[in-house]
Each structure stands twice: as C-alpha cells, then as structure tokens.
Amino acid sequence: xxxxxxxxxxxxxxxxxxxxxxxxxxxxxxxxxxxxxxxxxxxxxxxxxxxxxxxxxxxxxxxxxxxxxxxxxxxxxxxxxxxxxxxxxxxxxxxxxxxxxxxxxxxxxxxxxxxxxxxxxxxxxxxxxxxxxxxxxxxxxxxxxxxxxxxxxxxxxxxxxxxxxxxxxxxxxxxxxxxxxxxxxxxxxxxxxxxxxxxxxxxxxxxxxxxxxxxxxxxxxxxxxxxxxxxxxxxxxxxxxxxxxxxxxxxxxxxxxxxxxxxxxxxxxxxxxxxxxxxxxxxxxxxxxxxxxxxxxxxxxxxxxxxxxxxxxxxxxxxxxxxxxxxxxxxxxxxxxxxxxxxxxxxxxxxxxxxxxxxxxxxxxxxxxxxxxxxxxxxxxxxxxxxxxxxxxxxxxxxxxxxxxxxxxxxxxxxxxxxxxxxxxxxxxxxxxxxxxxxxxxxxxxxxxxxxxxxxxxxxxxxxxxxxxxxxxxxxxxxxxxxxxxxxxxxxxxxxxxxxxxxxxxxxxxxxxxxxxxxxxxxxxxxxxxxxxxxxxxxxxxxxxxxxxxxxxxxxxxxxxxxxxxxxxxxxxxxxxxxxxxxxxxxxxxxxxxxxxxxxxxxxxxxxxxxxxxxxxxxxxxxxxxxxxxxxxxxxxxxxxxxxxxxxxxxxxxxxxxxxxxxxxxxxxxxxxxxxxxxxxxxxxxxxxxxxxxxxxxxxxxxxxxxxxxxxxxxxxxxxxxxxxxxxxxxxxxxxxxxxxxxxxxxxxxxxxxxxxxxxxxxxxxxxxxxxxxxxxxxxxxxxxxxxxxxxxxxxxxxxxxxxxxxxxxxxxxxxxxxxxxxxxxxxxxxxxxxxxxxxxxxxxxx
Numbered sequence: 001x002x003x004x005x006x007x008x009x010x011x012x013x014x015x016x017x018x019x020x021x022x023x024x025x026x027x028x029x030x031x032x033x034x035x036x037x038x039x040x041x042x043x044x045x046x047x048x049x050x051x052x053x054x055x056x057x058x059x060x061x062x063x064x065x066x067x068x069x070x071x072x073x074x075x076x077x078x079x080x081x082x083x084x085x086x087x088x089x090x091x092x093x094x095x096x097x098x099x100x101x102x103x104x105x106x107x108x109x110x111x112x113x114x115x116x117x118x119x120x121x122x123x124x125x126x127x128x129x130x131x132x133x134x135x136x137x138x139x140x141x142x143x144x145x146x147x148x149x150x151x152x153x154x155x156x157x158x159x160x161x162x163x164x165x166x167x168x169x170x171x172x173x174x175x176x177x178x179x180x181x182x183x184x185x186x187x188x189x190x191x192x193x194x195x196x197x198x199x200x201x202x203x204x205x206x207x208x209x210x211x212x213x214x215x216x217x218x219x220x221x222x223x224x225x226x227x228x229x230x231x232x233x234x235x236x237x238x239x240x241x242x243x244x245x246x247x248x249x250x251x252x253x254x255x256x257x258x259x260x261x262x263x264x265x266x267x268x269x270x271x272x273x274x275x276x277x278x279x280x281x282x283x284x285x286x287x288x289x290x291x292x293x294x295x296x297x298x299x300x301x302x303x304x305x306x307x308x309x310x311x312x313x314x315x316x317x318x319x320x321x322x323x324x325x326x327x328x329x330x331x332x333x334x335x336x337x338x339x340x341x342x343x344x345x346x347x348x349x350x351x352x353x354x355x356x357x358x359x360x361x362x363x364x365x366x367x368x369x370x371x372x373x374x375x376x377x378x379x380x381x382x383x384x385x386x387x388x389x390x391x392x393x394x395x396x397x398x399x400x401x402x403x404x405x406x407x408x409x410x411x412x413x414x415x416x417x418x419x420x421x422x423x424x425x426x427x428x429x430x431x432x433x434x435x436x437x438x439x440x441x442x443x444x445x446x447x448x449x450x451x452x453x454x455x456x457x458x459x460x461x462x463x464x465x466x467x468x469x470x471x472x473x474x475x476x477x478x479x480x481x482x483x484x485x486x487x488x489x490x491x492x493x494x495x496x497x498x499x500x501x502x503x504x505x506x507x508x509x510x511x512x513x514x515x516x517x518x519x520x521x522x523x524x525x526x527x528x529x530x531x532x533x534x535x536x537x538x539x540x541x542x543x544x545x546x547x548x549x550x551x552x553x554x555x556x557x558x559x560x561x562x563x564x565x566x567x568x569x570x571x572x573x574x575x576x577x578x579x580x581x582x583x584x585x586x587x588x589x590x591x592x593x594x595x596x597x598x599x600x601x602x603x604x605x606x607x608x609x610x611x612x613x614x615x616x617x618x619x620x621x622x623x624x625x626x627x628x629x630x631x632x633x634x635x636x637x638x639x640x641x642x643x644x645x646x647x648x649x650x651x652x653x654x655x656x657x658x659x660x661x662x663x664x665x666x667x668x669x670x671x672x673x674x675x676x677x678x679x680x681x682x683x684x685x686x687x688x689x690x691x692x693x694x695x696x697x698x699x700x701x702x703x704x705x706x707x708x709x710x711x712x713x714x715x716x717x718x719x720x721x722x723x724x725x726x727x728x729x730x731x732x733x734x735x736x737x738x739x740x741x742x743x744x745x746x747x748x749x750x751x752x753x754x755x756x757x758x759x760x761x762x763x764x765x766x767x768x769x770x771x772x773x774x775x776x777x778x779x780x781x782x783x784x785x786x787x788x789x790x791x792x793x794x795x796x797x798x799x800x801x802x803x804x805x806x807x808x809x810x811x812x813x814x815x816x817x818x819x820x821x822x823x824x825x826x827x828x829x830x831x832x833x834x835x836x837x838x839x840x841x842x843x844x845x846x847x
Contacts (some may be wrong), residue, residue, distance in 0.1 A: 017674060021280045043398045201249035204635065205415060206240045208399055225752065230339055235385045235412045242431055243414055247398070250417045255394040257741045258420040258539045260729035268728050273676065296648050297660065299641055304666035306634045311673045313631055314498060318680060320508070321501030324566030326691060327452030331610065336383055337457045342439040342524070345384045345428030346371075346411070347421040348403070349393060368406050370446045370475050370572060375410040377448035381457075386437075387411035389445075390428055394419035418743075421540040425617040426738055429530035430746065436755030440530050443522040446475065446572035453567050463562035465525040465552065467518030469500045471692070472573035483698060485575040490694040490702035491709045492573045492580070494678055500565065506624055507563050514561045516612070516628065517549030521571040527755075528554060543591030543608070545570035550608050553625075557617055568691060581716060586730075589720035594709035594731050596636045597724075609633045674707035 213221070221233040286292045322337070350367060352360040371389070378387050389402050391409045398415035407413040414431070416424055425442045432440040439461065442451075447470075472493035474481055503515045523545065525533070529552065536551045537544065552559060574580040598607035612629040616622045652658045682699055686692040694702050723730050750756055 035427045055353065057687075059061060095142070124137070126668055135417075178411075203244050205398055205417075206244035206249050209240045209243075209404075209413065216375065229431065229753075230385050232384055232409065236823070238435065239388070239412050239414050239431065241752050242434065243416065245747045246427065246744045247417045249289075249417065254392070254741060254743060257736070258418060258423060258732070260732055261734040262729060264734055265728045296645065300645050300649070300663045301666075303638065303641055303645060304670070307666075308546050310631050310635065311670065311677070313502070313628065314673075315506045316675055317498065317501040318677060318685065321504035322508075322565075323500075323504070323689065323692065324564070326689070327450075327455055327566050329451040329455075333454075333459070335454055337381055337386065337454055339383050339386060340436060342441060342457050343388060343432050343435070343437045344380075344382055344411075344441045344443060344444055345388050345390060345425060345432070346374070346445050347390045347392055347424035347428070348445045349391070349419055349421070350396060353395065353724055354664055364402065365444070368402065369421060371403075371406055373446055373475060374445055375407070379410055381449045381454050384410055386427060388414050388431065390414045390416055390424035392416045392421070392424045420539050421541055422534065422537045422544055423738070423743070425530070426534035426537065426743075427746075427805055429525070429527055429534055432755075433527040433531055434746070434753035434755045435652060436460075436753075439524050440527050441522065441524045444520070444571065447521050448473070448570045450567045450569060453564075453569075456564060456567060461665055464529055464556065464559035465518070465523065465561045466525050467503060467515055467561065467563050468567065468569045469563065470496050470521050470571050471517050471568045472496055473570040474575055475572045478695065481575060486578070486695060486698050487702055487705065488580065489573050489575055490698055491706060493694055494681060494702065494706060497681060497686075498677070500563075502628065503563050504565060506628065507561075508622045510621050512560065513624070514553070515549065515563055516553065516625045517546040517562075518561065520545035521567050523548070528605045529559060532556075535739040536737045537735055538732070539741075540594070540735055542587050542594060542731060546591070546595065546608055553616055554611075580713075584713060584716045585720050585723065589717045590724055590730060592632070592636050592717070593639075593721055593724040596633065598735075609636075636717075638714075639721045642714060643718055671707045671711075674710055675703070678703040678706040760792070 207805075210218075214323075217233065223238050224231055225234050225237065283292075286295055287721070290603055348367070348371060350360075350364060352363050355363060375387065387410070389407050391398060391400060391413065392415075393400075394417065399413065400415070400416055404413045416427055428442060429440050439457075440486045472489050474485070474489055478486060499519070506513060506515050520543075532555060533548055536555065537547060540547065548560060552561060575584055593609045596610075609629055609632060613626055613633070616625070649660060649663060652660070682703055693699060748756055753789070
C-alpha cells in the first residue's frame with residue numbers, strides 16, 4: 001500500500017511549531033460496549049484487551065462502576081481478563097527479549113536480562129540523547145504517513161500456549177508491562193541475532209554442533225555477530241544454521257544419485273558382449289587372411305610414432321615452463337591471510353566402507369594424524385575462522401565426535417550427510433559466498449600449505465581461479481621412513497613437476513590463455529565461479545579436477561585459470577607400492593578411461609576428451625590445450641595395444657628369432673628420453689632451486705629408476721582398463737549434474753550471512769541524526785512538494801530535547817548493554833513512525 005499524502009499544504013516544520021504552541025486537548029473517552037460475542041473476544045489481540053482495560057480506568061468513577069457492573073453481568077466478557085492472565089502465566093519473559101514499561105509518557109525504562117553484556121566502551125556514547133520522544137514530538141511523528149500495519153505470531157514457548165496474534169500498533173498506554181516485538185524490532189532482531197537457538201529451527205544433528213553452548217555463551221556469540229566480530233563461536237553458529245536445512249532435507253534419493261547406478265548394468269554388459277563378438281570376428285578374419293602379422297607390425301610403428309608426440313611435449317614443457325621466484329619467508333613472519341578474503345574448504349571422508357573393525361580403527365587413526373598435520377600447517381597461514389572441514393558421509397552418523405575433537409580450535413567442523421567430495425565443494429563454495437569470501441580454496445585433507453602463501457593471497461589476485469604447484473611428500477619425517485619409500489615418493493615428485501611445467505606452458509602460451517585443469521590436491525576459485533561450476537559437476541570422484549576446469553572453459557570462456565608457481569604445496573604421496581598401485585588402479589588411471597568413453601553405453605556426459613577436442617571454442621588460446629588433450633587421448637589408446645604388442649614382440653623374438661629393429665630402436669629412444677628428462681629436470685633446470693629438487697641423498701637413484709618406474713606402472717593402466725569395463729560399479733555411469741539432483745538449499749538468513757546482501761546498510765547507534773534520517777526517508781516517499789530541511793529539524797528537536805531534559809527521568813540501565821539500549825530505543829521510534837495506521841482524521845478536518 002503506498003504512502004498517503006498529508007492533507008495540509010504547510011510543510012512539516014510549520015506543523016511541528018504549531019503543535020508546540022497548541023494546548024494539549026484531553027480527548028473524550030469512549031465507553032466500551034459490554035455486549036460482545038465470545039468469538040469476538042477470542043479474536044481480540046492482546047493489545048486490544050489492554051486498551052479495553054485502560055479505557056475502563058479512564059472513565060469517571062460513577063461511569064466506571066456502571067461499566068464494570070455491566071461487564072460482570074456478561075459472562076463472556078470475563079474471557080478478557082482470563083485470557084490475559086493465562087497467557088502471561090504460560091509465557092514468562094523469554095531470554096534475550098526486552099520488556100518496555102511506559103510508566104510515564106516521556107519515560108522509557110528498559111529492563112533486560114543482565115547477562116547480556118557489551119564489549120564496547122561507554123566513553124563515546126552520549127546517554128543524554130538516548131531518550132524516548134516527548135508527547136508533542138510523538139504527535140508530530142504520528143502526523144507523518146505510515147505503512148499499513150503487519151501482524152506477526154510470536155514463537156510459542158510450549159504446546160499449551162495460547163496462539164494470540166499480536167498486532168504491532170502499540171500506544172504507550174497499552175504497553176505497560178507488555179512483552180512485544182514490533183515489525184521494526186523483528187527485522188532488527190533478526191539482523192542483531194536477538195533469537196534463541198530454539199527459534200533458529202536447527203535440526204538435531206546441527207544442534208549437536210552447539211552442544212557446548214550455554215545461555216551466556218550463546219548470548220555473547222549473538223552479540224559478536226551483531227557487531228561483525230568474527231570468532232570461532234560465530235563461525236560455528238553460522239555453519240550450524242547453514243547445514244541445518246541441508247541435512248534435515250537430505251534423503252536416500254539424494255545419496256543414491258551420487259553412487260553407482262546399477263539399474264543400467266545389464267545394457268552395459270550386453271553392449272560389451274556385442275563389442276566382444278565384433279572384435280573376435282575381426283581377429284578371426286585377420287588370422288584367416290594371414291594379415292595379423294602385418295597389422296601388428298604396423299600398429300607397433302604407429303604406437304611409437306605417437307609416443308614421440310608425448311615426449312616432444314615433455315621436452316617443450318621442460319624448456320618453456322618456468323617456475324616463479326620463490327617467496328622468501330622469515331622465522332618471525334607470523335602474518336596471516338586477511339580474515340574474510342579467502343577461506344579453505346577441506347572435504348574429508350573416512351573411506352572405511354567394506355573394511356573390518358580393526359581396519360576401520362587404523363584407517364581413522366591414520367586419517368586423524370594426516371588431518372591434524374594439515375590443519376596445523378593451515379593455521380600458520382589462515383585464521384581458524386577461515387578454515388572449514390566438510391566431513392561428508394552417507395553412512396556414518398554425523399557429527400562425528402572424533403572428527404569434531406580434531407577440528408576443535410583449529411577449524412570449523414561442517415557435517416554434510418552425502419558422501420561426495422564434489423557435493424562438499426559445492427556447498428563449500430556456497431558457504432563461502434554466504435559469508436562474503438572473495439575466493440575459496442578447495443584442498444585435500446593430506447595437503448600442507450606453505451608459509452609463503454600468505455604474501456601471495458594478501459596481494460593482488462588477477463585471475464578468476466588458480467591452481468598451485470605441488471610436490472610429493474610424506475606425512476612422516478623423512479628421517480623416519482625407509483630409503484625405498486623416499487625413492488618411491490621422489491619418482492612421483494618428478495611426475496608432479498612435469499605436470500606443473502605442462503600447466504605453466506599452457507598458462508604462458510598467450511597473454512590470455514588459461515590452464516585447462518588444476519591439480520586435484522588444491523585449487524582456488526572465486527566463490528561465484530565455484531558455485532556455478534559445481535552446479536554442472538556430475539559428482540564423479542575420479543578426475544573431478546579435470547571436469548571442473550573443463551566446465552569453467554565452457555561456461556566462462558573469458559575467465560582465466562592461472563597457476564601459482566612461486567610457492568610449492570606439499571601433498572602426501574603413497575610411500576608403498578601397494579598404496580601407489582591402489583591409487584592408480586582405482587582412481588587416476590580409471591579416470592583416464594572414463595574421460596575417453598564416458599559412462600560407455602550408459603552416458604557420454606563424462607567423455608571429457610571429446611568435449612575438449614570438439615566442443616571448446618576455436619581460438620588461439622585453446623590450440624595448445626587441444627594438442628595436450630590429443631596426447632592424453634593417444635596415451636589412453638595405448639592401453640589397448642600395450643599388452644598385445646609387448647607379448648607379440650616377445651614371442652617373435654624368443655620363439656621365432658625375429659627381431660624388429662625399428663621397434664627396438666624406438667623403444668630404446670623412449671627409455672633414453674625418460675632418462676634425459678629426469679636428469680635435465682633435477683640437475684639442470686632445478687640446479688638453482690634446491691626446494692624443487694628431490695632429496696639429494698636419493699636423487700641419482702631416483703633419476704636412474706624413473707624410466708623403469710614409468711614402464712612398470714604403464715601396465716597398471718591396463719588393469720584399470722579392465723576394471724572400467726568389467727566392474728560396472730567402479731565408476732558412476734549415469735552421470736547427471738548437481739543442478740538436476742534437487743539437493744536441499746540452506747536458509748538465506750540475512751542476519752547471519754553477510755554475503756547474501758553485501759549492500760545491506762550497517763546498523764547505527766540511535767541518535768538525533770538517525771531519527772532525522774528516518775524522517776527524511778519517510779518524507780521523500782510522499783512524492784509531494786512538502787519537504788523538511790533536515791538541519792532545521794535537527795536543531796529544533798535538539799533544542800527541545802535540551803529544554804525538557806531536566807524534567808525527564810533518566811533511562812535506567814540495570815547491567816544492560818549500552819548498544820542494546822540504543823537498539824531498543826531505535827525500535828520504539830521506528831514503531832511510532834511506521835505503525836500508526838492513519839493520519840488523525842479529526843486533526844486533518846480541523847486543518
């Protein structure tokens with residue numbers, strides 16, 4: 001409903017001066033009808049009941065006796081007093097609410113829970129100005145146009161409470177001892193967190209996140225959130241509110257969508273059998289027509305020709321890829337990343353499905369040890385309030401006390417009842433956006449941040465996303481692990497460095513070129529981009545980093561994915577052959593097969609290699625990306641020929657004594673190329689960067705064993721190929737993006753999440769300047785020629801306040817927060833401005 005116009009043609013200043021000169025007129029008191037139905041009385045609001053009682057008190061003694069006698073004669077009228085008494089007994093003063101007692105028209109005394117305290121000093125607060133408006137000022141405010149009143153239903157304290165709607169049109173005479181929350185106070189209390197935990201509607205799991213919060217701690221936390229003070233308790237409260245709505249609405253259907261879709265298993269195996277029949281028929285024809293030998297020799301030559309492309313790109317990256325200058329950090333450098341700029345999201349899962357009890361205990365202990373080291377390293381770079389551990393699980397009961405204890409005072413524990421790293425990254429980006437962060441770092445729980453990252457993140461960040469150079473390391477002290485474990489970690493470290501050089505070459509290809517995909521161990525995104533990217537993610541764990549980069553290239557072609565190479569992030573690498581085999585067999589090499597075939601017959605949405613080759617925009621920036629993807633594609637195709645060609649040449653050389661000289665030479669060239677690359681990397685390119693080199697005690701052995709290591713683990717790719725085709729549930733076949741999964745969304749609570757509305761005005765202390773600002777806003781909305789000069793209005797009101805200050809009673813503060821008193825006084829003023837229903841008709845007619 002729009003604002004109504006003032007009936008008078010004079011401006012508001014003249015109106016105020018005329019009101020000051022007018023004598024106070026005692027209005028006639030209207031009698032109250034004694035005959036009203038029971039339903040009418042029950043429909044009355046509590047303020048109306050108080051108004052009726054106060055009206056009776058104003059009657060002359062004789063009329064009052066007659067009126068009371070008339071009411072006593074009507075039994076239904078007794079419900080007024082009965083309902084008020086019953087309501088006040090069942091609804092005592094709730095914690096944190098204010099009781100406003102208007103004993104006199106000019107005096108506002110505030111009685112509040114003494115536990116609420118304010119950390120702010122009182123030296124800059126002018127208590128002389130913290131007074132309620134006088135009666136004539138109130139008349140002036142009442143003459144202003146107002147919005148139509150709204151009604152709210154207060155939260156019931158118990159199931160037996162009487163549901164009484166409290167209208168928010170309250171006069172001083174009707175508020176004696178009455179507990180209320182006006183519309184302005186309700187909006188302010190939501191932003192000021194004058195809310196009890198029971199009113200936040202936390203589901204049981206989220207309530208356990210705040211199990212150690214007593215009343216005093218909760219009130220202090222609310223006060224800190226009120227004043228934008230970021231502490232661990234504030235972050236815990238915000239995350240509890242964030243995940244409450246999510247976990248309460250997660251069902252089995254959501255959990256099934258991130259798992260294997262076994263419903264399409266039979267067509268998968270049917271298609272596989274048909275392809276087997278076709279392949280068998282082709283081999284039979286080659287044998288019948290004696291073409292098998294020629295075909296295998298031709299494939300051998302083609303095999304090594306395409307391998308030359310792979311090593312050509314390696315040499316190019318070795319030459320052109322350049323790490324940035326190392327960031328120097330001192331021992332006394334204790335600066336951390338600016339609070340509120342970048343946050344860390346660490347998805348964590350136990351990974352104990354299918355294990356025995358003893359194996360589960362060992363797995364948990366190892367996971368806690370690794371996560372502890374990760375958080376300790378992160379606390380040297382980030383404040384604990386900016387680190388969020390997303391514990392995701394579809395089977396275990398959350399929150400987990402062991403994980404919560406590990407995160408205590410180090411980070412913020414966030415339980416998500418869906419066992420998916422991608423879902424955790426999706427909600428992590430959303431939480432970062434809600435809390436107002438600019439960037440979000442998504443990193444594994446076995447990644448340790450370097451100290452030099454602080455200077456980079458506190459500086460200027462130009463790209464929309466970043467990947468970071470990584471290095472293989474151990475969770476234990478290098479002196480405590482065996483030399484064979486150190487060599488195995490060193491071999492993986494060389495692979496990581498070659499991958500970094502490839503990404504550096506992609507980034508520096510042109511001035512606007514971008515890295516195709518970040519490392520899965522750690523990557524950083526703008527919060528808005530991360531949320532948008534994860535909406536298109538299909539929650540496939542294998543190669544989720546590659547998919548994130550591809551989605552960014554498709555949805556944000558102008559965005560740039562950079563790389564931070566002047567710092568090295570250590571990530572824990574497998575230290576045993578068994579762990580390394582399982583990593584490649586069940587994850588890395590399995591993802592390569594899915595990038596080629598997608599879900600095979602179930603879905604082609606995850607065939608990322610084809611999307612890069614044929615779906616990316618045709619631009620100069622994407623040329624090198626396509627060439628690198630073509631090399632990756634051929635590496636996957638090699639897996640289908642690797643065992644066949646190797647067995648063929650072994651049999652031909654041993655059984656028949658036939659040696660293919662051309663193939664032998666190409667094989668020796670490949671071995672020599674790998675030695676040259678490893679040697680040039682460790683002894684030439686990194687000669688001036690000891691921080692990039694493998695441990696000098698094992699460096700030579702690592703370089704010598706590198707070609708052998710690569711050859712042996714190339715056959716692990718073949719095992720992963722067989723796993724992909726013959727174990728249907730090994731990957732998620734029927735992939736669909738998160739936006740189609742209908743995942744529950746968190747509450748958009750503006751009072752708790754500043755990032756939802758960054759333009760929201762900050763709360764100010766109540767003083768005359770703020771009152772005049774409210775008046776100015778009201779007058780501007782009239783769209784008339786009537787205007788008030790704010791400076792004149794302020795001076796008049798201030799002079800009037802000083803003249804009457806000696807006759808007023810001071811605002812009594814009984815161990816009450818000064819800021820809270822100012823807040824409640826502001827609510828009173830706003831209430832009088834907004835919630836008076838109509839302009840006084842009698843005054844308008846008189847004018």
